Amino acid sequence: MVTCPLASTSSIYSLLGVFLLLDASLSSCQERWDDPICTESVVSVFRGSHAVMSCNISNNFSDITISLASHGERVRTIFNETPPGNASEDGWQLQIHGGQAQLVINNVQDIHTGQYQWRLHGCQAEIMNIFLNISESQDQEEAIGQRRSMSSSSQDSLPTAEKLESSPSSGRKETITIVVIVTIIIIILILGITHAWHKHHHMQKFQQIRASVPDLRDESEPPSGAYLPLP
Template structure:
């Protein structure tokens, strides 16, 4: 009986080791602008034993071929490592590779070699484009963007608050003349009254 139990355990372990990985990875093309984050992931049904990632320049033919591929990571699971702006973390059946700021030198075809229950090779292409150019002038034109409380120029503001120098001189001349005229008109009746009185001459 004990022998049968041991045999069944060995058979179940062997069946588990030979289970298909069924990898699910980031496929096709990942497109980001320069300086933006980028991410690639791979997940399988069995725990990872080893993960390798190499980079081939874009437009170099079939990603599955072995030559012309620069090694980026080779890592036994589990663990994390960083290189050339990338960080790869492998834990259980999951592998994740991220970069916080994509660079033009990171663009190309990434070939993943996944070792779990089997060995699989999968490819993902990263495109890194330049960010859109910012307008060199503000949308409202080339005028000075400083806020203005009054659209009139500074000299117009002064002219609205203070009279011009010529008017000030005229006002300084007219005010005394008007005062003299008022005083003269007010004193004219007294002058006429005194003019009509006889002059008294006293003799010694």
């Protein structure tokens, strides 16, 4: 009579147990859906403050993958974790317990902004997107306004020469004004020189005419010492 080894019998029982567990798990997943519920699609926080994003499902998590798509950068994976436990990376902290997951950022900066893609895997796989936006607090906005006003006042207090250099239109206007003034002065000088030349020429011509005509007074008067004859 041939008998089967006990090891073979125990192996068969182990395989049957695995199949029963898988069947129970599949039956449970078919009966219950993950039904993910996450934080609102847009989260806005002040710079340097505390931010929390969360996603919960009805079943326990099998694994979670979180990726970030920042402005002008390629999509990068921040976490790819299997529960339970906590993980941290460059200011991010991921906490997973059963069907609950939280992503915490204690000091929000520009590197943390962007669209977060959550791949949630329980009995099914779901993808959820959450956008994290940074806004300025009132104190930060006032500080930015003061810096802008100081910059504007420093521009207004520049020397006149620097203002003229920074304003081409005002430089052109001054150049045109100078040219007009110089032109008027030149015209006045030309008119004065022309008037003086005409006056001098007229005097010369008058003297020439006077020199060419005999002195009538000298011819009509008798020479000195002569007497007229008596009738």
